[in-house]
Amino acid sequence: MKNFSGKALFLDRSDINTDEIIPAKHLSENTRQSLKPYLFEDINLEGFDNKKDIQGKGIIITRENFGCGSSREHAPWALETNGINLVIAPSFARIFKRNMFNCGMMAVELSHEIISRLFSVFSKRDTEIETLFDKSSFILKSGDVKESVKFEISKFDRALVSAGGWLEYADSRY
Amino acid sequence: MGKTIAEKIFESHIVDNPSDDIYVIRLDAVFCHEITTPIAINDLVTRCKDRVFDTSKVKAVIDHVTPAKDSKTAAQGKILREWARRHDIKDFFDIGRNGVCHAIFPEKGFVRPGFTIIMGDSHTCTYGAFGAFAAGVGTTDLEVGILKGVCALRYPETIRINITGKIPEGVFAKDIILSVIGLLGVNGATDKVIEFSGPVVTSMSMDARMTICNMAIEAGATCGLCAPDMTTVEYLWNFIREEYKTKDKALEAFRSFCSDPDASYVDIIEHDVSSLEPVATFGYRPDNVKSVREMEGAKIDQVYIGSCTNGRIEDLRIAAAVLRGNKISDSLRGIVSPATTEIYRQAIDEGLVAVFLDAGFCVTNPTCGACLGMSNGVLAEGEACASTTNRNFIGRMGKGGMVHLMSPATAAATAIAGHITNSKLYNGK
Ligand code: SF4
Numbered sequence: 001m002k003n004f005s006g007k008a009l010f011l012d013r014s015d016i017n018t019d020e021i022i023p024a025k026h027l028s029e030n031t032r033q034s035l036k037p038y039l040f041e042d043i044n045l046e047g048f049d050n051k052k053d054i055q056g057k058g059i060i061i062t063r064e065n066f067g068c069g070s071s072r073e074h075a076p077w078a079l080e081t082n083g084i085n086l087v088i089a090p091s092f093a094r095i096f097k098r099n100m101f102n103c104g105m106m107a108v109e110l111s112h113e114i115i116s117r118l119f120s121v122f123s124k125r126d127t128e129i130e131t132l133f134d135k136s137s138f139i140l141k142s143g144d145v146k147e148s149v150k151f152e153i154s155k156f157d158r159a160l161v162s163a164g165g166w167l168e169y170a171d172s173r174y
Numbered sequence: 175m176g177k178t179i180a181e182k183i184f185e186s187h188i189v190d191n192p193s194d195d196i197y198v199i200r201l202d203a204v205f206c207h208e209i210t211t212p213i214a215i216n217d218l219v220t221r222c223k224d225r226v227f228d229t230s231k232v233k234a235v236i237d238h239v240t241p242a243k244d245s246k247t248a249a250q251g252k253i254l255r256e257w258a259r260r261h262d263i264k265d266f267f268d269i270g271r272n273g274v275c276h277a278i279f280p281e282k283g284f285v286r287p288g289f290t291i292i293m294g295d296s297h298t299c300t301y302g303a304f305g306a307f308a309a310g311v312g313t314t315d316l317e318v319g320i321l322k323g324v325c326a327l328r329y330p331e332t333i334r335i336n337i338t339g340k341i342p343e344g345v346f347a348k349d350i351i352l353s354v355i356g357l358l359g360v361n362g363a364t365d366k367v368i369e370f371s372g373p374v375v376t377s378m379s380m381d382a383r384m385t386i387c388n389m390a391i392e393a394g395a396t397c398g399l400c401a402p403d404m405t406t407v408e409y410l411w412n413f414i415r416e417e418y419k420t421k422d423k424a425l426e427a428f429r430s431f432c433s434d435p436d437a438s439y440v441d442i443i444e445h446d447v448s449s450l451e452p453v454a455t456f457g458y459r460p461d462n463v464k465s466v467r468e469m470e471g472a473k474i475d476q477v478y479i480g481s482c483t484n485g486r487i488e489d490l491r492i493a494a495a496v497l498r499g500n501k502i503s504d505s506l507r508g509i510v511s512p513a514t515t516e517i518y519r520q521a522i523d524e525g526l527v528a529v530f531l532d533a534g535f536c537v538t539n540p541t542c543g544a545c546l547g548m549s550n551g552v553l554a555e556g557e558a559c560a561s562t563t564n565r566n567f568i569g570r571m572g573k574g575g576m577v578h579l580m581s582p583a584t585a586a587a588t589a590i591a592g593h594i595t596n597s598k599l600y601n602g603k
Contacts, residue, residue, distance in 0.1 A: 015360060015459070019567040024546045027209050028239070028246040030216060030253070042569045044458070065361045068394065069567060071296040072210065073312035094365045094396060095296065098326075099312035156193030156326070166326065170318045171223060174189065174198065 001162060002085045002104055004131035006058015008140070009084070010123035013045050016062060017069030018096065020044060022078040024070070035074055036081040059129050060087045061118055067096025067107070076103050086131065088138075088151075090115050101157045104165040108151045121145065133161070176434025179399050180330035180367040183307040183431060187290050195328050202289040202306075204319040206234040207275050210294030212253035214317045226261045227323035233265040233284055234258050238542040240269045243549040273514025273540040276300040276388065276482035280380070281514055283413030287402035287428040292319050297482050297564065299390045303383035304410075305402035305431045307367075310391060330396065332367045333358075334439045337374040339448030344600025346492065347382035348484055348562065348581035350374070351389045352453045354445060356463030364394030366440060369433065374447060375400055380409040381488040388483045389564050392460040402428035452600050454560075454580040458568045466584055469594045475557040477502070477589040478571075479582050480511030480538075481545045484562035487517050487524075489582040493562075494529040496586035496597045501534050503592030508535040509551045515540055533589070547571040560588040 020043040022035055029035055040050040060066075060079070066089040067075055076099050079087070085105045090112045092100075100107040110118075122142055130139040138149045153161075163169040177185070190198035204227075211234065218224050226232050234254055242248035251268075258266035267278060276297050279285060287305035292298065294316040301308035309327060311319070319325055335354060355362075368390045375383065383400045390398025407414075407424045418424035451465040456472075479485070479493050490512060502508045510530050512518040518540055521527050530537050544551030545563040553559055553575030562585050566577040578594060587597035 017567050019569055023569050023573070025548060025573075027546075028244075028250060028548070030212055030246070030249060032213075042573065044568050065364070065394075068360060069296070069565070071294060071298075071310040071312055073294075073314060074213075076312075091361070091364070093361070093394060094328075095310060095312055098315065102312060102314035154193045154196065156196045159192070166314050167217075167221070167223070167317050167321070170198075170322055170324065170326075174322045174324050 001164065003058070004086045004106060004133065005129060006083070007056055008059050008061055008122065008127040008129050009053065009057035010119060011045060011060060011062040012119065012123065014063035015065045015068055016043065018067060018072050018075045019069055021067065021075040022072065027072060027074060032077040033081055035078040039078040039082050054082055058083050058085070060084055061115065062087065062089045063115070064089065064091045066092050068093040071095045073099045073103070076100050076105055080105060101160045102166040104161055106153065106161060108153060110149065110151060114149060121147065175438060176436035178332045178433045178437040178439065179305055179369060179401060179431055180307055180332050180397065183288055183290060184330055186288070189324055192326070196326050197329055198324050198326050199290055201292060201319055201323050201325055202231065203284060203291045204232045205275060205279055205291065205293040206232065206254065207238055207295060208236045208250045208254045209238045210313060210316065212250045214294065214313045214320065215253055215257045217313070218317055218321065223321055225321055226263070227321060229261055229263050231323065232263055232320060233279060234263055235267040235272050235275050235278055236269060237272055237274050238546065239549045240272060240541045271515055273517070274482045274485060274542055276384070277486055277513035277517065280304065280384065281516055283410055286410065287406060288431040292316065292325050296391045297388050299395065299397045300384050300388040300482060302387040302390065302397045302399040303380060304406055305400060305428065307397055309396050328365060330367045331440045332369050333363055333441045333443065334369045334371055335443045335445055336372040337370060337445050337447060338372045339374065339446040341374060341447055342450065342602050344583060344597055345447070345450050345452055346581040346583060347378060347385040349450060349453050350447055351386040352455065352463050352579060353450055355389060355393050355461050357445070358393040360392065360459050360461045361394040363390065366395055367397045367399055368393065368395045369399045371401065376403065379488060380405060381486040384486070385483055389460070392564060401432040451602060452581060452584050452596055454578045454584060454594060455566045456578065458566055460564070460566060460579060466580065466594060466596045472578065472594040473558060474506050474560045474588055474593055476506060476551060476553060476559040477508040477585050478544050478551055478559055478561040478563065479585050480513060481542065481563040482513065483564040484582050485511055485513030485517070487520050489562065490517070490521050490526050493582040493586040494526040496583050496599060497533040497590065498529050500590045502589040505592040506589065508533070508589045509538060509544060510535050511538045511543060511550065512540055544571055560585050560594060
């Protein structure tokens with residue numbers, strides 16, 4: 001199972017699409033690792049510097065419909081090669097979410113209210129998130145501010161994360 | 175209670191139900207192209223799982239960048255080509271016989287009513303035009319599809335869009351689907367299926383149905399679906415005549431993949447197109463839709479006619495009807511890319527290619543090329559393209575470029591005028 005704890009990166013925009021996560025011109029790469037430098041290269045987000053802001057981050061917290069656009073799994077891989085295995089948002093595009101769990105990564109939905117609160121409390125500060133997978137909860141910490149948030153993922157997604165992805169799961173069962 | 179098309183197809187293919195709303199379904203076909211498949215092949219090889227569940231149900235094409243434009247894209251083609259040979263995949267289409275995936279696979283008769291199909295491509299939803307349940311998937315799903323012939327999907331919920339009224343002259347399927355996306359928004363149908371119904375859809379050709387189903391994903395939908403009817407039978411007749419003997423028998427069989435009158439939908443939307451004007455997009459989202467009239471005069475550097483949305487013969491006929499006897503403006507360049515080799519040949523035979531050449535268009539070989547900003551018409555920073563494709567995301571056709579989505583008629587008229595304008599086929603006020 002992958003690591004789901006780390007520093008949080010807040011992306012304050014909805015509808016961040018897969019072309020912004022990894023531009024189509026890099027789809028001719030045939031290995032996952034070669035995508036690493038291009039994560040969020042063309043993102044439309046004021047003040048964001050993809051060279052600096054991603055460094056050392058392990059988790060993304062963002063707004064609605066993250067990962068819309070094309071079906072490319074390069075999007076989760078570009079995240080994974082940068083050490084980001086978990087994205088938290090109010091909603092995701094269907095294929096993006098499936099791709100995340102298929103890769104043994106996590107796309108976790110929290111309510112609008114919770115996400116808005118996390119943005120207002122934590123987005124301007126250095127925030128560490130610890131994921132307690134078995135307890136289905138996140139612990140957010142920044143200085144002496146601390147908050148615990150429950151999350152829900154389906155039984156199937158949980159099995160995929162534990163198996164290390166859908167390919168291993170499917171090949172052993174069907 | 176009655177069932178929708180999507181539910182009927184889904185239920186006839188269930189293999190497993192590993193979680194509440196997730197079902198593993200059996201696949202009738204897995205389609206592959208050279209952008210998303212090589213990385214899947216490489217991964218399968220690395221995991222010592224280089225197998226194919228059924229070589230007659232896996233089809234492949236090199237279409238996105240063809241001919242290869244550099245060493246990287248050449249390597250992608252090579253991986254797909256060698257894999258197809260190694261596994262003896264008969265239906266593999268290389269340059270000279272190829273075409274844009276969502277145009278060539280239906281053209282070859284590989285898409286049938288009631289089929290379940292996946293592909294590592296978001297516009298796989300195009301095949302719903304035939305009453306097939308077809309979904310775009312990521313690489314891992316594609317790998318599992320190739321390896322095991324199954325896919326895990328959520329039980330489908332359907333939004334029905336009933337398209338009624340009389341389509342005004344000069345308004346086309348592309349205008350209709352753009353207006354629907356404007357109505358629904360880019361995630362208005364996320365995780366759902368859109369069933370297009372009503373007299374306007376019934377009267378549409380298969381080419382037009384493919385145009386509307388193609389863009390279902392732009393509203394977030396898993397799949398766009400049209401009920402199969404006599405138009406579907408006619409399109410497929412050469413491929414199914416042995417099996418069904420008469421067209422009525424085929425129609426009867428296909429009818430089992432139509433929604434029941436008492437089927438339940440999450441939403442039913444009535445969309446009257448009687449007063450619809452030609453439309454185009456103005457921003458970086460496909461739901462940023464305005465009438466062409468409101469966008470009149472917007473500066474354009476390149477006109478692109480092609481893609482899996484609007485690169486079919488009907489689209490080329492419409493564009494040529496607007497262009498015939500005219501030259502494109504000196505202020506822009508025009509590129510037309512017939513979607514398949516067969517369409518290319520037909521366009522030559524019908525004299526359409528001559529119309530494009532006389533007008534000053536560049537006619538390229540069948541390929542996705544410019545649509546995804548990889549070759550054959552990439553935009554420079556600050557340039558705008560009037561395009562018959564399906565995506566206007568920032569950077570889609572080249573970094574810093576703007577894409578205005580529109581119908582082939584509007585694109586052709588724009589090419590002549592040098593700026594966005596309505597075609598002469600439209601005479602509404
Ligand atoms: S034509 Fe464009 S949208 Fe269609 S399959 Fe090719 S790249 Fe994708």
